[in-house]
Amino acid sequence: MPPGSQGLDVGCGMGLYALWLASVVGPRGRVVAIDPSSERIAESGATLENTPESKWITLREGSGVTLDEPDQHFDWVWCSDVLHHIDEAVRAVAEFKRVTRPGGTIYIKESQVLPALLLPGHLDLERQLQRADVEFQKREAGVRSFQERRQRTYETLLEAGLSDIRVETRIVQRQAPLDEVAKRYIQKAIFDRTWGPRIREWLSDAEWEERCAICEAESPHAILRRRDYYCLYPVTLFSARV
Ligand SMILES: C[S@@+](CC[C@H](N)C(=O)[O-])C[C@H]1O[C@@H](n2cnc3c(N)ncnc32)[C@H](O)[C@@H]1O
Numbered sequence: 001m002p003p004g005s006q007g008l009d010v011g012c013g014m015g016l017y018a019l020w021l022a023s024v025v026g027p028r029g030r031v032v033a034i035d036p037s038s039e040r041i042a043e044s045g046a047t048l049e050n051t052p053e054s055k056w057i058t059l060r061e062g063s064g065v066t067l068d069e070p071d072q073h074f075d076w077v078w079c080s081d082v083l084h085h086i087d088e089a090v091r092a093v094a095e096f097k098r099v100t101r102p103g104g105t106i107y108i109k110e111s112q113v114l115p116a117l118l119l120p121g122h123l124d125l126e127r128q129l130q131r132a133d134v135e136f137q138k139r140e141a142g143v144r145s146f147q148e149r150r151q152r153t154y155e156t157l158l159e160a161g162l163s164d165i166r167v168e169t170r171i172v173q174r175q176a177p178l179d180e181v182a183k184r185y186i187q188k189a190i191f192d193r194t195w196g197p198r199i200r201e202w203l204s205d206a207e208w209e210e211r212c213a214i215c216e217a218e219s220p221h222a223i224l225r226r227r228d229y230y231c232l233y234p235v236t237l238f239s240a241r242v
Helices: 016-025 038-048 052-056 089-099 123-141 146-151 153-159 180-194 197-202 205-215
Strands: 006-010 030-035 057-061 074-080 100-111 164-175 230-241
Touching: 006 016, 006 089, 016 030, 016 038, 016 052, 016 057, 016 074, 030 038, 030 052, 038 057, 052 057, 074 089, 089 100, 089 153, 100 153, 123 146, 123 197, 123 205, 146 153, 153 164, 153 230, 180 197
Parallel strands: 006 030, 006 074, 030 057, 074 100
Antiparallel strands: 100 230, 164 230
């Protein structure tokens, strides 16, 4: 994002990317950050409070499926870990295209298009947990799980009429000793929530027992306590020139 450019952050969540994007475009630029959830907008407001960047960020409620902005309004659109949540993804990307000026860029970031490696050395268990999560997501998301939707991002961009598309994947890597932020994210967001009780029904008793031994923070065998622990987490960026 060039300094001085103007862009839209779709599905800003708690506002971290809006803040980073604003620091990249600088005070001559502008970032409009939207999210349909009033709670997320409030969280973003808290994240941005007292930051210099908040002066050139506009926060408001809104959905990526119907944007208020006029045609060709922004230099870029950023959409991170959101598109797979949107049932009408093609319609949303067509909206992103409509509000981007010719020569501008649409960035769709999706984590785990390729599954992460979070339980090194426990290949079968990790596969079972991932499979159970796909079943859970399928029930949540309808016919296609979020994982399948993420993998179809390229197809969605083409269907929305974009053609100049690049796919780029980076692997985020962490190793023991983990810092508190990484440890908390893996334990709370992945082990306790994604691989928590919500996927129990798709696992056998033996698989659940193994999951508890390896993933529960209090377990004597907790993998996050191991001094040989490491993990790999892929992040994919689909960028399309308008
Ligand atoms: C996993 S969070 C990602 C937040 C942020 N972009 C990030 O990467 O940290 C998904 C966000 O998408 C938002 N969302 C869901 N449906 C949306 C829609 N139709 N338009 C825009 N955002 C949407 C949710 O409210 C939530 O804040």
